[in-house]
């Protein structure tokens with residue numbers, strides 16, 4: 001697969017370049033229409049490549065992201081995307097055929113505090129996994145492409161694409177364990193799972209088991225990003241955020257209205273395809289999340 005990486009990078013470099021350029025143009029929190037369109041384009045391409053809607057590498061279309069072979073292809077693709085956004089992609093092999101992909105965006109100011117923004121890249125068996133969770137990966141990468149362009153960040157951020165969520169949060173547990181082993185000060189963990197279904201068109205999201213302050217953070221981010229929809233709070237534990245909470249880290253899960261009756265009917269099925277994804281909704285929520293990250297990495301009061 002290594003020989004195909006150059007070709008892959010060329011084919012997506014234009015979209016990435018436009019996105020990075022657009023991120024540089026507006027002020028810190030102002031998001032213009034052109035940047036918005038570029039984000040949607042960028043995310044559509046990621047979701048299509050991850051789900052067989054487009055080739056992920058020459059001649060390769062994925063039917064799911066379950067087998068070791070398919071997940072290896074996905075890791076190479078995600079790493080090449082991070083690379084093209086200006087990151088130094090890393091791998092965390094934690095067991096045979098289990099490996100997270102991640103990148104560190106260091107603070108520009110002195111800081112020993114860390115934020116984690118993550119989503120899982122594996123899918124359920126025989127499901128293309130567009131909603132679950134190619135959308136989460138596209139949200140993480142969309143936010144990463146913006147945050148890398150900021151001139152000042154007061155905290156370090158890990159962008160992580162977790163492996164094996166569907167097998168019991170295996171990848172996120174391994175990543176949380178690594179952070180704990182390194183005795184890092186983790187101040188906030190945000191994980192995204194299923195962010196592409198909005199049949200009622202209200203663009204509402206759910207915050208799952210938010211840590212103290214997370215709801216207020218998203219209310220503030222909503223003002224900044226022009227997001228005017230509802231922020232529901234639920235007690236849904238079934239995704240990667242739980243892996244961090246169990247080790248005592250402040251965590252929150254972000255999802256579509258999973259508990260409030262507006263969620264994909266195709267979950268874990270062959271019908272979870274890219275063309276069921278509401279890309280406008282995904283982009284709007286990504287802007288909200290990136291605004292939350294901007295606040296978290298903004299000036300810290302002494």
Ligand SMILES: [Zn+2]
Pocket residue numbers: 120132133165193194239
């Ligand atoms: Zn999921």
